[in-house]
Amino acid sequence: MTTVAHEKLSMAQALNRALRDAMTDDPSVVLFGEDIGALGGVFRITDGLTAAFGESRCFDTPLAESGIVGMAVGMAMNGMRPVVEMQFDAFAYPAFEQIISHVAKMRNRTRGRVGLPMVIRVPYAGGIGGVEHHCDSSEAYYAHTPGLQVVAPATPSDAYTLLRAAIESPDPVVFLEPKKLYWSKEEVEFPSRAAGIGTAVIRREGTDATLIAYGPSVPVALEAAAVAAQEGRSLQVVDLRSIVPFDDATVCAAVRSTGRAVVITESSGFAGVSAEIVARVTERCFTSLAAPVRRVTGMDIPYPPPKLEHFQLPGVDRVLDAVDDLSWEQ
Amino acid sequence: MTPDSRRLLPSATPVSLIDPEGRAVENSPYPAPDDATLLRSLGKLITARRLNDQAYALVRQGRLAVYPSSHGQEACQVAAAQVLDAQDWLFPTYRDTVAAVGKGVDPVEALSLLKGDWHCGYDPYEHRVAPHATPLATQLPHAVGVAHAARLRGEPTVVMAMCGDGGTSEGDFHEALNFAAVFQAPVVFFVQNNEYAISVPLARQTAAPSLAHKGIGYGVPGERVDGNDMAALLAVLGTAVDRARNGEGPQLIEAHTYRMQAHTNADDATRYRDDADVAAWVHRDPITRLRTYLTARGVLTDQAGAAFTAEAEKVATHLRDGLNRDIEPNPEDLFAYVYASPTPQLREQSAVIADELSREGAR
Numbered sequence: 185m186t187t188v189a190h191e192k193l194s195m196a197q198a199l200n201r202a203l204r205d206a207m208t209d210d211p212s213v214v215l216f217g218e219d220i221g222a223l224g225g226v227f228r229i230t231d232g233l234t235a236a237f238g239e240s241r242c243f244d245t246p247l248a249e250s251g252i253v254g255m256a257v258g259m260a261m262n263g264m265r266p267v268v269e270m271q272f273d274a275f276a277y278p279a280f281e282q283i284i285s286h287v288a289k290m291r292n293r294t295r296g297r298v299g300l301p302m303v304i305r306v307p308y309a310g311g312i313g314g315v316e317h318h319c320d321s322s323e324a325y326y327a328h329t330p331g332l333q334v335v336a337p338a339t340p341s342d343a344y345t346l347l348r349a350a351i352e353s354p355d356p357v358v359f360l361e362p363k364k365l366y367w368s369k370e371e372v373e374f375p376s377r378a379a380g381i382g383t384a385v386i387r388r389e390g391t392d393a394t395l396i397a398y399g400p401s402v403p404v405a406l407e408a409a410a411v412a413a414q415e416g417r418s419l420q421v422v423d424l425r426s427i428v429p430f431d432d433a434t435v436c437a438a439v440r441s442t443g444r445a446v447v448i449t450e451s452s453g454f455a456g457v458s459a460e461i462v463a464r465v466t467e468r469c470f471t472s473l474a475a476p477v478r479r480v481t482g483m484d485i486p487y488p489p490p491k492l493e494h495f496q497l498p499g500v501d502r503v504l505d506a507v508d509d510l511s512w513e514q
Numbered sequence: 515m516t517p518d519s520r521r522l523l524p525s526a527t528p529v530s531l532i533d534p535e536g537r538a539v540e541n542s543p544y545p546a547p548d549d550a551t552l553l554r555s556l557g558k559l560i561t562a563r564r565l566n567d568q569a570y571a572l573v574r575q576g577r578l579a580v581y582p583s584s585h586g587q588e589a590c591q592v593a594a595a596q597v598l599d600a601q602d603w604l605f606p607t608y609r610d611t612v613a614a615v616g617k618g619v620d621p622v623e624a625l626s627l628l629k630g631d632w633h634c635g636y637d638p639y640e641h642r643v644a645p646h647a648t649p650l651a652t653q654l655p656h657a658v659g660v661a662h663a664a665r666l667r668g669e670p671t672v673v674m675a676m677c678g679d680g681g682t683s684e685g686d687f688h689e690a691l692n693f694a695a696v697f698q699a700p701v702v703f704f705v706q707n708n709e710y711a712i713s714v715p716l717a718r719q720t721a722a723p724s725l726a727h728k729g730i731g732y733g734v735p736g737e738r739v740d741g742n743d744m745a746a747l748l749a750v751l752g753t754a755v756d757r758a759r760n761g762e763g764p765q766l767i768e769a770h771t772y773r774m775q776a777h778t779n780a781d782d783a784t785r786y787r788d789d790a791d792v793a794a795w796v797h798r799d800p801i802t803r804l805r806t807y808l809t810a811r812g813v814l815t816d817q818a819g820a821a822f823t824a825e826a827e828k829v830a831t832h833l834r835d836g837l838n839r840d841i842e843p844n845p846e847d848l849f850a851y852v853y854a855s856p857t858p859q860l861r862e863q864s865a866v867i868a869d870e871l872s873r874e875g876a877r
């Protein structure tokens with residue numbers, strides 16, 4: 185009989201705990217990246233892991249993201265489960281060719297003979313007053329590439345369970361960690377309930393309209409729903425957690441139950457994940473919809489400098505305005 | 515310069531053990547491989563040439579989409595595989611089909627990519643041969659990862675990582691050498707400098723004194739070798755593999771050779787080089803050279819020569835038969851290997867194609 189324990193953890197601590205537990209359970213799990221050893225990573229996600237597991241299990245590499253991801257491919261080919269850290273979203277771009285041409289395609293290329301059980305951790309998105317190149321929402325690039333799984337937790341509990349699931353997955357995972365949620369805290373239950381990759385969750389029940397969000401925009405959706413409740417409107421909130429695979433079943437059941445939906449993403453709207461969600465929901469739920477599905481997204485601009493970033497971030501007011509627009513007069 | 519950094523520099527001229535006339539080179543720093551080894555190599559070279567030319571012919575017959583031939587570079591191809599043990603890995607480029615075959619891959623499976631049946635036709639784990647890499651130099655960091663994983667587990671595996679002269683200009687070449695050096699990964703980086711990257715000559719790739727000189731910037735010993743000299747290749751690559759296995763870290767070997775044919779059959783080499791340049795390399799042919807050497811030493815008998823030709827014919831027939839056999843492609847395969855198990859969306863899309871096919875059948 186395992187006893188259930190609760191611990192109040194920030195998302196950063198939950199991620200650290202997931203790495204530690206995975207390394208304890210499986211000696212083939214190895215961590216590497218830039219400044220993740222002695223420093224514990226610029227966000228301290230790997231804090232203490234080199235001390236606990238030794239330099240061969242958690243180590244710093246030369247500064248070269250393509251080399252980091254490329255070396256992870258080779259190690260995954262040869263019996264390891266590498267978990268690599270990209271220091272910031274925009275600094276993963278040098279690794280783009282490795283991710284697109286090899287990480288995503290190796291299993292398919294080899295008819296399933298060479299799978300790549302590896303995780304690429306990316307601190308991502310904005311809202312922290314970061315300067316240029318530190319706040320990109322890069323999920324669409326990865327989500328557009330068959331062969332990758334793309335997840336983005338919104339809570340410490342999900343951060344823990346999704347990272348454990350990502351490390352155990354036989355396929356590569358791009359693990360997007362919303363930077364602005366690193367310090368958000370929650371009671372995390374151990375042993376944890378398994379949040380599988382590919383499953384969305386209803387974060388808040390509601391009957392009038394459905395807000396669909398993931399990662400950094402989930403707290404915005406929840407706050408908007410709380411405000412709307414005071415105004416007498418019942419909003420349901422779906423947290424996707426996993427962008428790829430996409431949980432059509434949960435999302436569509438939710439939208440059908442309310443007949444109205446707003447998709448919220450921090451990333452630019454054009455050709456983004458939000459556009460995909462609107463298309464999927466519209467194709468599948470058209471006859472249940474009382475209004476066109478609306479989007480609240482970042483503008484189609486390069487991520488702004490810190491003093492202007494609040495214009496870019498989807499906020500509660502914009503979400504509520506979009507909700508107001510959902511043809512209520514009918 | 516410290517003695518240590520001198521150790522990293524290649525020899526002033528490429529290492530050579532047998533000259534283009536087939537005579538032993540005096541006072542080489544490397545001992546020549548024994549006659550029995552070289553005789554075996556000759557057999558492999560003859561088969562390699564036959565494979566190259568058979569594959570080229572099969573393009574003209576429409577059985578292969580394209581073939582980047584290693585005609586003229588066979589000594590590099592044979593040596594790269596011959597110096598490895600079964601536990602070692604080979605990372606080939608699109609031009610290194612013959613090296614992959616040398617490591618044990620079935621030539622028909624090795625050419626699946628170019629036949630168009632599937633991207634990689636062989637099981638990389640069976641003979642420890644990675645899939646042919648098409649994006650230049652991107653396979654080199656993988657080689658470092660395979661080597662580093664083996665080293666962490668205490669396995670004596672060595673990895674042979676191949677690329678061309680053009681590939682050395684890519685960022686991943688730099689990153690892989692740097693990572694291998696920092697982690698002392700047992701990798702032999704083997705560059706076949708055939709003087710061209712499609713149409714672009716070596717002078718446009720680098721201003722370095724040689725490609726092997728690039729090693730010193732990473733702390734990796736570099737060596738240059740005559741890439742049409744089978745004996746020198748076995749000696750230099752064999753030494754590099756031994757050193758890597760003994761924990762001395764990565765090595766960078768540059769073989770000076772020449773691409774005797776166009777980049778692929780789809781290329782027109784007359785637009786960027788003269789026939790006279792190509793002709794000058796004919797008398798440096800690796801097979802003629804080794805044959806002359808072994809004949810002069812009385813090692814190559816008519817009988818052995820005939821056996822080599824027969825073996826090469828057998829392999830060519832196997833290749834022809836294999837490539838002439840049409841495999842009915844299964845569209846379900848398109849969805850089966852994207853992930854370990856297909857996503858719900860891929861299952862839906864697979865069903866769409868199955869439905870299209872069943873309606874076609876019903877028509």
Ligand SMILES: Cc1ncc(C[n+]2csc(CCOP(=O)(O)OP(=O)(O)O)c2C)c(N)n1
Nearest residue numbers: 609648649650678679680681708710711712
């Ligand atoms: C990243 C990348 N850029 C461009 C190409 C197209 N390409 C294929 S082969 C080739 C030339 C490579 O020359 P080299 O490395 O010398 O090898 P060789 O073909 O001579 O064996 C080019 C440019 C490619 N495959 N990958």
Ligand SMILES: [Mg+2]
Nearest residue numbers: 678679710711
């Ligand atoms: Mg070349």
